[in-house]
Amino acid sequence: MSKGxxxxxxxxxxxxxxxxxxxKAMGLVATARFKRLRGIVEFADEYFNEVSNTFRKLYCDEVYDSKYFSENNENKxxxxIITSNTGLCGSYNSNIINFANEKVxxxxxxxxxGDRGYQFFKRREYNVLMNIPIQRFPSFDDAQMIFNLIDDYFTKGKVKNIYIVYTKFINSVRQEVEMLKILPFEKIQEKNKEIxxxxxxxxxxxxxxxxxxxxxxxxxxANALASEFAMRMTAMDSATKNSGELLDKLQLKYxxxxxxxxxQEVTEIVSGAEALNSN
Structure with missing residues (x-):
């Protein structure tokens, strides 16, 4: 074997x-962000559940005249679609993009x-209305901005249905891509007549x-961001572990x-010494 x-x-x-x-450094950063985001998700889930439960109590015959129940004739x-700004988070972006690409x-x-989704769909010349880079933490201002746009498009009859595609955070090792229908609202059997x-x-x-x-x-x-950093944390931990295993193999080979x-050098020296002694 050569010295080269x-x-x-x-x-x-x-x-x-x-x-x-x-x-290692990226894994530590992802872990710190994930811990904070997990707390935000718990709050956001609880808040949304309370809002949702209260909202359903408003359902009665009179509210079915609301613009949010209207069925538009438009075919669009x-x-x-929520992705991340950067990679190095395992299959997070590919899961969402592949899922959404089959539906859109x-x-x-x-x-x-998120920039990853924007780069994918813009390159393929999809009809992009708005691109918002994902923030460090969930922003209610972004939620209001998005609502204003979808409210305008739906109430003016420009679209038939509105969906959201994101990654639902279940726990630190399990996240699932979901597509939920936002509008129009669906009428329900149980109605509050005494309200x-x-x-x-x-x-x-x-x-x-x-x-x-x-x-x-x-x-x-909030769920999408927590899922992103849970997968980023796992990806960085796996990368660190794999690099350690590769180092061990290379060190052994070295x-x-x-x-x-x-x-070989010792053998050559000994052979040379023996040759001199024989002379």
Whole structure:
């Protein structure tokens, strides 16, 4: 074995050690962000559940005249798709993009949250209405901005249905891609006939619908971010572990080659000494 091979292995070992430092650091950052996001998700889930339960109590015959129950004749749908700004988070982005790509038609409208989704769909010339880079933490301002756009498109009859595609956070090791229908609302069998609302039931329902939809979008953003950093944390931990295993293999190979080189050199010295003594 040549000394050149030893130098090459040593260079690879150094490179992997540097990469390992980066993955360790990124793993620590992802862990810190994930811990905070998990707390935000718990709050967002609880808040949305309370809003949802209260909102359903407003359902009665009068509110079915609301614009949010209208069935538009337009053939286009609108999709809100949440991805991340960057990679290095395992299959997070590919899961969402592949899922959404099967559901979305070229004529549909898209609201893309996160640069990865925007790059994919814009490159393929989909009809992108808005691109919002994902924030460090879920933003209610973003939720309100998105609501204002979908409210305008739906109430003016520009789209038939509105869906959101995001990753539901279940726990630190389990996240699932979901597509949920936002609008139009579906009528339900159970209706509250004893409810009294002022100034009238329809106005109260429409106002409450805005709060419900904004909290729906905010909750989806919170779940998506927590899922992203759970998968990023796992990906960085796996990368660090794999680099450690690769280092062990390279170090063993380096030691074997070095030992063989030394043995060969010693053999050559001994042979040379014996040749001199024989003369």
């Amino acid at each position: 091979e030893l130098i090459e292995i040593k260079r690879r070992i150094k490179s992997i050690k540097n990469t390992q430092k980066i993955t 749908d609108l999709f809100i 038609a070229k004529e549909d409208y898209l609201i893309l949250i 009294l609302l002022e100034p009238n039931k329809l106005q109260v329902f429409d106002f409450s619908a805005k709060i419900y939809l904004q909290s729906f979008i905010y909750n989806s953003l 030691n074997r080659i070095r030992q063989g080189t030394i043995t």
